[in-house]
Amino acid sequence: MTNVIVAFSREEDAKNIRNILVRNGFMVAAVCTSGAQAVNSADELGSGIVVCGCRFADMVFNELYECLPKGMQMLLLVSPSQWSGRAPEGVVCLGHPLKAQDLVSTLEMMVASLAKRRKKLKSQPKERSSEEKELIKQAKELLMERNHMSETDAHRYIQKCSMDSGTNMVETAQMIMSLINR
Incomplete structure (x- = not known):
């Protein structure tokens, strides 16, 4: 579930928006009346x-947008006369008069966008350190020398063992090194 922070200078406005969001299934983590509270x-x-x-x-x-952590998005609720297109890139704006359904559907769209970004980041392979790359290289070289494999075959062998055992390639390379160097 995505965390939502409601921040308005008037406490009454903040509570009204929070109530709309909670009624529509959003988890409101905080209600703030100052920018500093929202940043915290x-x-x-x-x-x-x-x-x-x-x-x-x-x-x-x-200023609030600039202070937010990288993983935060902003939905700005503002009258068109105050906005005048000054919103920075990445800020979604909704104009007044505000309809509850517009707020809910816009927030649902933003939540879906955040979930998609999280999933994309999670699916990217983790970058290996130079020590880990070296360990895999040594295991391949050992397999190539002892079992007369090509580099491609040795790499495939480590991958297959890794998948079969449910461990990552670095752990598999360590196991191969320890078994062969006994």
Whole structure:
């Protein structure tokens, strides 16, 4: 579930937006009345969406957006006269008068976008360190020398053993090295 922070300078506005979101199944992690509170809440959560107004007592939405962690997105609720196209790239804007269904559907779209980005980041293979690459290389060389395999065959062998045993290639290379060097 994606964390949502509601931040408006008027507490009444913040509570009304929170109530709309909670009724529609969103988890509101924090309700804030200042930019500093929103930044602190965002830092604690790390990722999610900040639903906010244009101005706070201590900052405006641009400053708030710049202070947010990388995993946070912003949904700006503002009247068209205040907005005038000044929103930075990455900030989604909804104009007044606000309809509850527009807010909910926009937030659902943003949540889906965040989930897609998380899934994409998770599916990317982890970069191996130079020590790990060297260990795999040594295991391949050992297999090539002792079992008269080509480099491709040795690599495939390590991959297959890795998949069969449910371990990563580095652990498999370590096992091969320890078994052959007995």
